[in-house]
Amino acid sequence: MTHPGEITRRQLLRRIGMTALAAGPGAGVLSACATAGTGGGEPAATPSTSLPASADPRNPFGVDAKKALEVVIFSGAYGDAYAKEVHEALYKQAFPGVTVTHTATQEIGTLLRPRLVGGDAPDVINNSGPKSMDLAALAAEGHLADLTPLFDAPSVDDPAKKVRDTVTPAVLANALVTGKNLVLNYTVSHRALWYNAKLFAAKGWKVPATWQEFTALGETAKKEGILLFAYPGQKGPYYQLWNVLYTAAKIGGNQVILDIDNLVDNAWTAEPMQRAVTVWVDVQTKYGDKAYFGLDHTQTQIKQLQNKVLFYPVGSWIENEMVKDIPDDFEYAIAPIPEVTGADKMPYGAIQVGVGENFVVAAKGENPQGGLEYLRIMLSKEGARRFTEKTKNVTVVNGAAEGVDLPAGLLSAARAQDKAGQNIITEARFEGWYKELFDYGTEQINVVMAGRITPAEFCARMQKKADDVKKDDAITKQTRSQ
Amino acid sequence: MERLRKYGFVAGFLAVPLTLYTVFVISPYAQAFQLSLTSWNGYSSIVRYVGLDNFGRLFGDEVFWRALRNHGILLLALPLTTIVIALFLAFLLNLGGGTRGAGMRGVWGSGFYRVVFFFPQVLAVAVVGVLFQAVYRPDEDGVINGVLARFGVAPVGWLTEPDLALWSIIAVMVWQAVGFYVVLFSAGMAAIPKDYFEAAALDGANRVRLFFSITLPLLRDTVQVGWIYLGIAAFDGFALIQVLAGEKGEPDGATTILPITIYNTAFSYQKVGYASAMGVALFFLTVTFAVLTLRTTRRERVEL
Numbered sequence: 001m002t003h004p005g006e007i008t009r010r011q012l013l014r015r016i017g018m019t020a021l022a023a024g025p026g027a028g029v030l031s032a033c034a035t036a037g038t039g040g041g042e043p044a045a046t047p048s049t050s051l052p053a054s055a056d057p058r059n060p061f062g063v064d065a066k067k068a069l070e071v072v073i074f075s076g077a078y079g080d081a082y083a084k085e086v087h088e089a090l091y092k093q094a095f096p097g098v099t100v101t102h103t104a105t106q107e108i109g110t111l112l113r114p115r116l117v118g119g120d121a122p123d124v125i126n127n128s129g130p131k132s133m134d135l136a137a138l139a140a141e142g143h144l145a146d147l148t149p150l151f152d153a154p155s156v157d158d159p160a161k162k163v164r165d166t167v168t169p170a171v172l173a174n175a176l177v178t179g180k181n182l183v184l185n186y187t188v189s190h191r192a193l194w195y196n197a198k199l200f201a202a203k204g205w206k207v208p209a210t211w212q213e214f215t216a217l218g219e220t221a222k223k224e225g226i227l228l229f230a231y232p233g234q235k236g237p238y239y240q241l242w243n244v245l246y247t248a249a250k251i252g253g254n255q256v257i258l259d260i261d262n263l264v265d266n267a268w269t270a271e272p273m274q275r276a277v278t279v280w281v282d283v284q285t286k287y288g289d290k291a292y293f294g295l296d297h298t299q300t301q302i303k304q305l306q307n308k309v310l311f312y313p314v315g316s317w318i319e320n321e322m323v324k325d326i327p328d329d330f331e332y333a334i335a336p337i338p339e340v341t342g343a344d345k346m347p348y349g350a351i352q353v354g355v356g357e358n359f360v361v362a363a364k365g366e367n368p369q370g371g372l373e374y375l376r377i378m379l380s381k382e383g384a385r386r387f388t389e390k391t392k393n394v395t396v397v398n399g400a401a402e403g404v405d406l407p408a409g410l411l412s413a414a415r416a417q418d419k420a421g422q423n424i425i426t427e428a429r430f431e432g433w434y435k436e437l438f439d440y441g442t443e444q445i446n447v448v449m450a451g452r453i454t455p456a457e458f459c460a461r462m463q464k465k466a467d468d469v470k471k472d473d474a475i476t477k478q479t480r481s482q
Numbered sequence: 483m484e485r486l487r488k489y490g491f492v493a494g495f496l497a498v499p500l501t502l503y504t505v506f507v508i509s510p511y512a513q514a515f516q517l518s519l520t521s522w523n524g525y526s527s528i529v530r531y532v533g534l535d536n537f538g539r540l541f542g543d544e545v546f547w548r549a550l551r552n553h554g555i556l557l558l559a560l561p562l563t564t565i566v567i568a569l570f571l572a573f574l575l576n577l578g579g580g581t582r583g584a585g586m587r588g589v590w591g592s593g594f595y596r597v598v599f600f601f602p603q604v605l606a607v608a609v610v611g612v613l614f615q616a617v618y619r620p621d622e623d624g625v626i627n628g629v630l631a632r633f634g635v636a637p638v639g640w641l642t643e644p645d646l647a648l649w650s651i652i653a654v655m656v657w658q659a660v661g662f663y664v665v666l667f668s669a670g671m672a673a674i675p676k677d678y679f680e681a682a683a684l685d686g687a688n689r690v691r692l693f694f695s696i697t698l699p700l701l702r703d704t705v706q707v708g709w710i711y712l713g714i715a716a717f718d719g720f721a722l723i724q725v726l727a728g729e730k731g732e733p734d735g736a737t738t739i740l741p742i743t744i745y746n747t748a749f750s751y752q753k754v755g756y757a758s759a760m761g762v763a764l765f766f767l768t769v770t771f772a773v774l775t776l777r778t779t780r781r782e783r784v785e786l
């Protein structure tokens with residue numbers, strides 16, 4: 001009988017050799033890891049991501065009903081029932097017997113990045129949420145299917161009309177990633193300041209139209225123990241970054257945001273931006289409460305529902321988000337940003353209306369035709385109307401919300417949009433294009449609002465970061481003209 | 483035949499763990515080293531080698547240095563505070579009652595305290611995070627601020643004031659760690675022969691003298707192990723800071739540490755190559771710390 005203690009040094013070495021041999025087959029396991037298979041040279045050519053359109057208006061992409069379709073949905077504020085019970089059901093109805101695989105996740109990038117890199121892409125991806133993927137990087141690798149055939153395809157409801165003519169024009173402007181139509185934005189949201197219409201009615205207060213009225217209301221509210229304004233310093237400081245950017249656009253026009261997105265020199269230090277930061281820091285100092293720097297969005301929103309905060313900078317999804325907690329004496333309504341200088345480029349009433357909620361089709365998936373068809377079904381009147389019913393949010397499809405029983409807040413947003421007419425504040429796209437700059441902004445907005453730096457320092461810091469991004473060759477640059 | 487049986491037996495046992503170790507530990511390390519020399523963005527099929535550029539950039543990166551500074555503070559404060567508190571409590575629990583009858587005993591009710599001290603160790607880090615969010619809440623609904631409010635003190639932003647935030651987090655880490663080290667040091671103290679204490683007590687040594695002249699020197703090895711564990715823990719803190727302070731180490735990066743910076747750089751900003759370089763730096767920092775600690779605290783063992 002041998003005893004393990006008898007093993008000599010030489011034997012031990014030999015055994016390591018043996019075990020290395022035994023581990024040999026395991027090396028195959030490694031091929032599934034990050035860098036495996038990515039060490040090759042330049043790819044021969046960018047793969048074609050465009051699909052030919054077929055003649056049949058009911059099946060313009062020539063979908064093969066035998067091919068399965070895989071849909072991955074970000075399960076955030078909208079949930080995933082709208083996909084499962086509406087769009088996927090409609091797809092199955094259109095192609096009887098087809099298999100649809102549904103996956104819901106809150107971590108899109110964590111789940112899908114390895115799958116895309118490994119060549120196992122799902123067909124439809126709802127690229128949203130904090131873990132969403134960098135679309136420019138995906139586009140550079142040819143992972144995203146061209147949506148031009150979708151926009152040019154006949155619409156589900158009226159074959160004589162192209163899809164591009166059934167949606168709000170912002171969809172087409174926002175479809176572009178590095179100059180190609182690659183992403184569909186599905187929802188419309190209205191962003192400005194949100195308040196409790198019932199409280200204002202009960203107190204006989206008027207929604208302030210000028211900054212003087214705004215701060216005067218702040219004094220009145222202060223006497224009643226109500227804060228004029230608060231934003232969540234934890235998890236939601238970007239609400240305030242948006243708010244400041246939109247205020248700057250109101251003062252100086254949309255060009256302010258366009259310049260920032262295009263990384264134009266000194267875009268952040270421009271006068272409207274400086275002014276916007278200054279007036280909001282002033283509001284925070286005089287009528288705010290520093291405790292909110294440590295509260296998250298839910299805590300802050302609950303405080304507003306308790307009438308401890310008058311105005312909250314957010315978008316129209318707020319009503320559905322808080323639907324379970326809204327008390328009887330509370331009714332959400334939107335208030336435009338008050339006139340700041342008296343000579344703002346955009347008149348009072350301008351609000352931000354934007355499209356959001358990204359959907360892309362994988363070019364290298366099993367069934368890109370099915371993916372495009374799925375998006376076409378989403379853009380049908382029925383698909384859009386039932387989305388609105390499920391999520392209480394409107395879609396980009398024209399007239400799809402007609403006849404749907406919309407809640408009060410959403411109606412107030414729709415009326416505000418009517419009043420605003422052409423004075424629509426644009427969205428800041430550097431949020432998706434240059435995440436590093438946006439994240440830095442969400443950090444610095446807390447610093448300036450807390451009074452640890454001056455508004456001028458804030459603008460200078462943001463400009464420096466924007467310059468750094470501009471200089472960084474590793475970051476894909478994008479531009480916009482409208 | 484016999485040799486084959488012997489080697490086959492050993493190899494059979496080693497194959498599975500070694501494969502697992504290679505796949506899940508060695509290979510990611512190797513890949514991190516490889517990736518740190520590239521500009522890979524996490525999606526690209528072309529991996530471009532950029533030599534040591536990433537490491538060069540580290541030197542000019544403000545966030546990286548801020549993270550390092552925070553590591554420095556953690557590395558000093560966390561082990562020191564935890565060990566001092568744990569030693570004190572362990573001494574009280576085991577020897578603080580003085581000599582009574584045969585041998586030493588702890589203070590009254592020490593069995594109960596032992597369980598209570600260990601409680602935080604049982605809680606998952608995420609639970610601790612959520613718990614302390616309520617404790618540190620910056621308005622009057624917070625546990626601490628609620629108490630302060632009764633005395634008319636304005637609410638304190640425990641996690642939102644840049645000068646306070648890191649210390650608030652260190653306090654949580656200490657609170658969570660102390661229980662384990664009380665148990666560890668208790669075990670160490672139990673191994674010290676009772677005669678030493680009795681002899682010293684006969685010579686008239688009081689409890690303080692007993693602690694510094696008998697307990698501490700004979701506990702040196704255990705304390706050293708504790709120091710290394712805590713040092714390594716100080717390089718982590720990722721989950722707690724994420725839950726308590728925010729995912730960028732708010733406010734103003736006052737609580738940011740390398741793992742958080744690495745995570746954001748790789749997964750939010752798609753700079754996998756650069757993040758890997760930070761990971762490699764972290765690897766060397768941890769190894770250096772462990773080696774240094776072992777070297778400087780090495781001493782002839784006291785034979786019992």
